[in-house]
Amino acid sequence: MKARYSYRFYPTDQQRQSLAQLFGCVRVVWNDALAICKQSEALPGYNQLSAMLTQAKKTEAREWLGSVSSVPLQQALRQLDVAYKNFFNSRNGKRKGKKMGSPTFKKKSNQQSATFASTAFKVFDGIVYLAKIGGLKPIWSRELPAAPSSVTAIKDAANRYFLSFVVEVEPVQVDAENQSIGIDLGIKTFAVMSDGSKVESPSYSKQDRKIRKLQKQLARQQKGSNRRRKTRLQIAKLHNQIADTRKDFLHKLSTKIVSENQAIVLEDLNVSGMVKNRKLARSISLQGWREFRMLCEAKSEKFGREFHVINRWEPTSQVCSDCGFKWGKLDLKIRTVQCLNCNAEHDRDENAAKNINQVGTGHCHDSKRMQRQSKTTSVASVSEASRITAPLGR
Structure with missing residues (x-):
């Protein structure tokens, strides 16, 4: 390769x-x-x-x-x-x-x-x-x-x-510590693993605020002027700082994940559709989810690992990872859920990561319960105490 x-x-x-x-x-x-x-x-x-x-x-x-x-x-x-x-x-x-x-x-x-x-x-x-x-x-x-x-x-x-x-380069054969791992990607918490570990995303807010300020200044300056050229260079340097920080973070994280696990499972995210939300578009674009997926895929080939991407329509956040009971859609501010069937309490992202791992490695959800709960229920509200235990911000 x-x-x-x-x-x-x-x-x-x-x-x-x-x-x-x-x-x-x-x-x-x-x-x-x-x-x-x-x-x-x-x-x-x-x-x-x-x-x-x-x-x-x-x-x-x-x-x-x-x-x-x-x-x-x-x-x-x-x-x-x-x-x-x-x-x-x-x-x-x-x-x-x-x-x-x-x-x-x-x-x-x-x-x-x-x-x-x-x-x-x-x-x-x-x-x-x-x-x-x-x-x-x-x-x-x-x-x-x-x-x-x-x-x-x-x-x-x-x-x-x-x-x-x-x-x-030739593929490198290295023994893995774990059999498989599922990864649920987010914004503030960049990655939640199926083993319960979490990785926080670097903060780009300081450079991002400076870029916004300089971009407004650039829009007012005359094209071809020395001041505009100087401002453009300042913006380029700030973009490079963000890109270098993100690249260093993604390389270190992907190397650690690939070297420790034999199979890596990710979810096929609809990033182009998600960035249409103007309130989250800038934050989503700064994360580099696509770059992380490409790095994991390339390093999996280099280290002889298995790399899987599950369908984006899999209800990973709507199904109990323990018993397979489907409780339906949840509002994004709901971070902790208690299953009505087995009474197990789950962190929303960790439960999704476990489901991603199960689907990617071929362990499907309980088919009987999936058939019984085939229709997606309405979005759960905070008032439903039997289904929600802690409505925390992400």
């Missing part, structure tokens, strides 16, 4: 100028090729676009494209070809996942990148040599497990520089 290893580096002034020239050339090649694709009746493939690029270098308007390595320029055309294929496959239903839009033009203020194939870079004595750029010294926070097949130089919106390597 393939994996990415990213390292930050600090270029010299000369290297920064060379990288800026390279990023600009890659951006121009992408935008020119995309404009040709949008104007053409029949979509040109990679070979046609590559021939057009060769002809463009001979013209006076684009002769400066020859001052940088040709490999990143060709890789930009390959990436555009793949982007269009993914777009058409997504539109025709051949590609799973969220519907993809058509490729868009690249902007100078957004993240910049340039990909080098194996013929255009070399790693030697801790230094990465890029064609027509020179030797870069990344901060090696960990060793590369194998020789990389490609490397991408990245400059993000906050002017930070990274090198991202693609390497081939």
Whole structure:
């Protein structure tokens, strides 16, 4: 399986100028090729676009494209070809996942990148040599497990520089402590496990408040001004702080869960539908549930674990995890429930996590009781003391 290893580096002034020239050339090649694709009746493939690029270098308007390595320029055309294929496959239903839009033009203020194939870079004595750029010294926070097949130089919106390597890694066989675990995801309490443990989500409120304030300030500033450019950079740095905090939290949590459990079970959440609630949309978007699921799935493949996602329509919060009795829908402010059938008292999220684990591992609910209570009852109210024991805030 393939994996990415990213390292930050600090270029010299000369290297920064060379990288800026390279990023600009890659951006121009992408935008020119995309404009040709949008104007053409029949979509040109990679070979046609590559021939057009060769002809463009001979013209006076684009002769400066020859001052940088040709490999990143060709890789930009390959990436555009793949982007269009993914777009058409997504539109025709051949590609799973969220519907993809058509490729868009690249902007100078957004993240910049340039990909080098194996013929255009070399790693030697801790230094990465890029064609027509020179030797870069990344901060090696960990060793590369194998020789990389490609490397991408990245400059993000906050002017930070990274090198991202693609390497081939072998699955690691590690004995698991537990057989399986079900995970119920939330906002304040990010994850509630079927074994009763809970993980609180990091607080992003401080950076989020600053971003809101700066975004209002940015909206009032004149486009193209130095003040607007400075404010945009401040917003990008705050977004990076949130993203780095979230990424560190999700990586550590997913690694711990996958290394300790043989089977990991999650619920297929309808995030796109949940963010339509304008009161919770911002909080839900900050959690990174989709990223957590992708990390768990990738690390399960790496460590030889089983990864399951149950149907989003499973009534995990409406069924007793002990006896299978279905009590129906509950209001979100109801956090503790007592089963009418077995008198067991459950924490709402922990009960849902146990049900997720049971459904994911093939242990279905009691079919007799499910048939008897087939209809979903009305939402329980706080006044129903026989069903609710503690209406606590989440």
